[in-house]
Amino acid sequence: METLNLFIRSIFIDNMVFAFFFGMCSYIAVSKSVKTALGLGAAVTFVMTMTVPLNYLLNEYVLAPNALVEGVDLSFLTFIVFIAVIASFVQLVEMVVEKYSPSLYNQLGIFLPLIAVNCAIMGGSLFMQQKVVSGEIDGLWQSIVYGVGSGLGWWLAIVMMAAIRERLQYSHIPAGLKGPGIAFIITGLMGIAFMIFSGIKL
Amino acid sequence: MSNLKNLTGPLSSNNPVIVQILGICSALAVTVKMEPAFVMGLSVMVVTAFANLVMSLLRNGIPSRIRIIVQLVVIAALVILVDQFLKAFVYDVSKQLSVYVGLIITNCIIMGRVEAYALGNKPWDSFLDGIGNGLGYAAILLIVAFFRELFGSGTLFDIRIIPESWYIANGGFYSNVGIMLFPPMALIIVGVIIWVHRSFNKDLQEK
Numbered sequence: 420m421e422t423l424n425l426f427i428r429s430i431f432i433d434n435m436v437f438a439f440f441f442g443m444c445s446y447i448a449v450s451k452s453v454k455t456a457l458g459l460g461a462a463v464t465f466v467m468t469m470t471v472p473l474n475y476l477l478n479e480y481v482l483a484p485n486a487l488v489e490g491v492d493l494s495f496l497t498f499i500v501f502i503a504v505i506a507s508f509v510q511l512v513e514m515v516v517e518k519y520s521p522s523l524y525n526q527l528g529i530f531l532p533l534i535a536v537n538c539a540i541m542g543g544s545l546f547m548q549q550k551v552v553s554g555e556i557d558g559l560w561q562s563i564v565y566g567v568g569s570g571l572g573w574w575l576a577i578v579m580m581a582a583i584r585e586r587l588q589y590s591h592i593p594a595g596l597k598g599p600g601i602a603f604i605i606t607g608l609m610g611i612a613f614m615i616f617s618g619i620k621l
Numbered sequence: 622m623s624n625l626k627n628l629t630g631p632l633s634s635n636n637p638v639i640v641q642i643l644g645i646c647s648a649l650a651v652t653v654k655m656e657p658a659f660v661m662g663l664s665v666m667v668v669t670a671f672a673n674l675v676m677s678l679l680r681n682g683i684p685s686r687i688r689i690i691v692q693l694v695v696i697a698a699l700v701i702l703v704d705q706f707l708k709a710f711v712y713d714v715s716k717q718l719s720v721y722v723g724l725i726i727t728n729c730i731i732m733g734r735v736e737a738y739a740l741g742n743k744p745w746d747s748f749l750d751g752i753g754n755g756l757g758y759a760a761i762l763l764i765v766a767f768f769r770e771l772f773g774s775g776t777l778f779d780i781r782i783i784p785e786s787w788y789i790a791n792g793g794f795y796s797n798v799g800i801m802l803f804p805p806m807a808l809i810i811v812g813v814i815i816w817v818h819r820s821f822n823k824d825l826q827e828k
Contacts, residue, residue, distance in 0.1 A: 506689065599639075
């Protein structure tokens with residue numbers, strides 16, 4: 420049950436976009452059409468599903484105090500190790516997408532390599548590390564669940580946003596609000612809507 | 622003094638947060654209070670400036686295929702320094718910032734400025750560009766934090782601004798606007814800042 424709770428919590432209550440603003444740069448920039456948003460969301464979810472457990476293993480067996488060598492605490496290397504894992508993984512995904520789906524590759528353009536610096540992915544790994552300390556994530560299986568859940572939450576957010584923005588093209592918005600301005604305000608309103616989930620006791 | 626443009630441009634007409642739409646994640650999350658916002662702005666400024674400086678010095682020696690990895694290593698090393706420094710000297714604030722210090726690495730402002738500016742310009746200009754963008758980022762952070770802390774908690778930098786006697790609990794008429802402390806309000810405030818900014822800078826408006 421606890422694992423299921425973690426899953427639902429990471430999608431809805433601790434939604435990466437609405438609760439923590441993670442991955443906002445690409446969220447605002449790529450949410451202009453649903454199709455592209457679906458592609459980027461899938462890529463982000465995939466990368467998170469893989470990198471959170473990988474970083475969990477590294478954290479458990481290399482970085483944590485006394486993990487690698489007795490009496491040595493390597494946790495100050497966390498950032499550099501996590502980002503190295505993520506960057507190399509994104510490079511891999513980029514090559515795979517380029518090979519098997521050139522059209523998606525062209526659509527995502529610069530944002531594919533930028534997944535490496537998508538805060539949602541780095542944030543997922545850093546939150547995973549915090550949750551290990553606080554005991555919310557226990558074992559590799561739960562870290563996988565957390566990775567999938569957070570990725571799905573981000574995916575859900577960007578697709579919803581893209582759908583709203585497609586409709587927005589037909590509405591009359593004050594000139595100064597067009598583009599990013601209205602996108603921010605809509606995200607804020609969606610965030611308020613998502614706050615109802617925090618009332619659910621799991 | 623052509624360098625001056627590097628410093629002042631990012632403050633308004635080319636602001637990293639509200640014009641270039643970079644580095645939003647951290648800009649919103651740390652703005653519940655002025656103090657963490659100030660520390661975060663300062664940290665980002667230091668990292669941006671030195672990342673720009675280092676990458677500008679290295680720019681002719683790096684093959685472009687591996688430049689992203691090199692950038693990340695340089696930035697991550699700088700962020701580790703900042704993180705250790707914060708833990709040593711302002712531990713309370715570093716606890717409040719939690720994972721967001723680590724997320725400076727993936728802050729798009731830094732990558733964005735290195736890619737867009739430092740890789741093609743001289744070290745000193747790049748350094749100033751970094752400082753300027755850091756300042757522009759800090760300015761937005763402080764504006765958002767000002768409204769959120771003033772209306773959400775009635776304080777600024779933890780100093781009470783709205784007098785205690787105004788509150789309903791003490792027989793007054795006022796109570797804090799609780800929703801200001803929740804994440805969505807940060808987004809809405811930034812949206813409004815963009816709106817105000819663009820109504821004064823008509824050339825930035827879309828279509």
